[in-house]
Structures are given as structure tokens and as C-alpha cells.
Amino acid sequence: MSAFAFTEENRKKLEALIRRYPEGRAASAATGAMYLAAEQEGCVSDAALEAISEILSVPYSRLWELRSFYGAFRDKPAGKVHVSFCRGICCGMKKADGVRDACLAYMNIRTGETRADGLFSAEEKDCLGACxxxxxxxxxxxxxxxxxxxxxxEILKKYEAEAAC
Ligand code: FES
Incomplete structure (x- = not known):
């Protein structure tokens, strides 16, 4: 039994989603189920993956692969201020690593982490589409x-001040 349970509302949404697929194809609802879990708890935790695995009869490992493939699914809740740094080539040529390192030092975290007080979290993306x-x-x-x-x-300081209000 998983430590995660969908709310009654989300359970109904998931059941409706499963009904959209042919009999025996409930696994097709996996990403939808993960989206509902993310909406509910701010991430797709390991416990949520276990619950979805039981409901859809999909191996946990397959769900884990989906979560790690799609950047939209994180395994821990984001901070109040969530920062995505670009590690694409254009940003790399314009010294993005210096920007990232200065911000990480300011936030006192590493990429992939959420600060213990829940204020900041950070991740890296391959391109933000603003080359x-x-x-x-x-x-x-x-x-x-x-x-x-x-x-x-300075941008982070502004968000930090707003988050403190
Ligand atoms: S490489 Fe950074 S926005 Fe495209």
C-alpha cells in the first residue's frame, strides 16, 4: 500500500481518463495520472509512482523512466522560487555557467535541489528557446x-523579497 493516495476528485478524473482507452490499455493513462499527482502534491513522488503502478498495473520502473524523461515531472516539490538555468550551446557560449554558479551560490543550493526552507529550487534545461x-x-x-x-x-533578490511578503 502506497503512502500516496489520490484525492476523491483526482481519483474520479483518473478513472475517467482510464475509460478513454480500450480495455486492457490503462497503462496509456500513465502520464495523465502523473500529471494529476503533480497537481495534487507539487511533484510526482516515489509514493505517487507506487500508487499509480498499483492502479494502472504498470511496472514502477516504467513510471520512473517516464518521470525522469519528462522535465515537467519532478520527484520533489519545487521551491517558492523555482529557477531553470539553460545549459544549451548558445547560453554556454555567453558564459551561462557564470550566471548559474553565481545564482546557485546566492540560493545556497545545487541544481536539482530544493533549499531546506523551501524558498529556492533549481534545475537545468537543455534550451529555453531564447537563444x-x-x-x-x-x-x-x-x-x-x-x-x-x-x-x-538582482532578479532572485526581487523574487525572494516578494516571497517573504
Ligand atoms: S541555448 Fe539557452 S536559450 Fe537556447
Whole structure:
């Protein structure tokens, strides 16, 4: 028995999703189930994968692969301020690693981590689709480009102040 359980509302949504697929094809609802879990708990935890595995009769390992493949699914909740750094080639040529390192030092975390107080989390993406404005980063889904280590830290300070309100 998993430590995760879908809410009644999400359980009904999942059942409706499963009914969309032919008999015996409940596994096709796996990404939808993971999306519901992410909405419910802010991530797709290992416990959620166990629950989905039981409900859909899909091997846990297959769900784990799906979670690690899709960047939209994280295994831990994001911080209040979630930062996506670009590790694409255009940003790399424009010294994005200096921006990333300065921000990580400011946030006191490494990529893939959420700070213990839940304020900051960070990840790396292959390209944010803003190559002409390299180096770029996303903060809570908002794109910032032509960054320097200093300007990036100022952006984080603004979000930090807003999160404290
Ligand atoms: S390489 Fe960074 S936005 Fe495309």
C-alpha cells in the first residue's frame, strides 16, 4: 500500500481518463495520472509512482523512466522560487555557467535541489528557446535574458523579497 493516495476528485478524473482507452490499455493513462499527482502534491513522488503502478498495473520502473524523461515531472516539490538555468550551446557560449554558479551560490543550493526552507529550487534545461537573448534563465516560468551574474542575482533578490511578503 502506497503512502500516496489520490484525492476523491483526482481519483474520479483518473478513472475517467482510464475509460478513454480500450480495455486492457490503462497503462496509456500513465502520464495523465502523473500529471494529476503533480497537481495534487507539487511533484510526482516515489509514493505517487507506487500508487499509480498499483492502479494502472504498470511496472514502477516504467513510471520512473517516464518521470525522469519528462522535465515537467519532478520527484520533489519545487521551491517558492523555482529557477531553470539553460545549459544549451548558445547560453554556454555567453558564459551561462557564470550566471548559474553565481545564482546557485546566492540560493545556497545545487541544481536539482530544493533549499531546506523551501524558498529556492533549481534545475537545468537543455534550451529555453531564447537563444538570441543568451544567457537566459526562467524564474517561476518568466524568462530573463542577456543576464550577467549580477543582474541574475538582482532578479532572485526581487523574487525572494516578494516571497517573504
Ligand atoms: S541555448 Fe539557452 S536559450 Fe537556447
Amino acid at each position: 538570441s537573448d543568451a544567457p537566459a534563465m526562467l524564474v517561476n516560468g518568466t524568462l530573463y535574458g542577456r543576464l550577467t551574474p549580477e543582474s541574475a542575482k
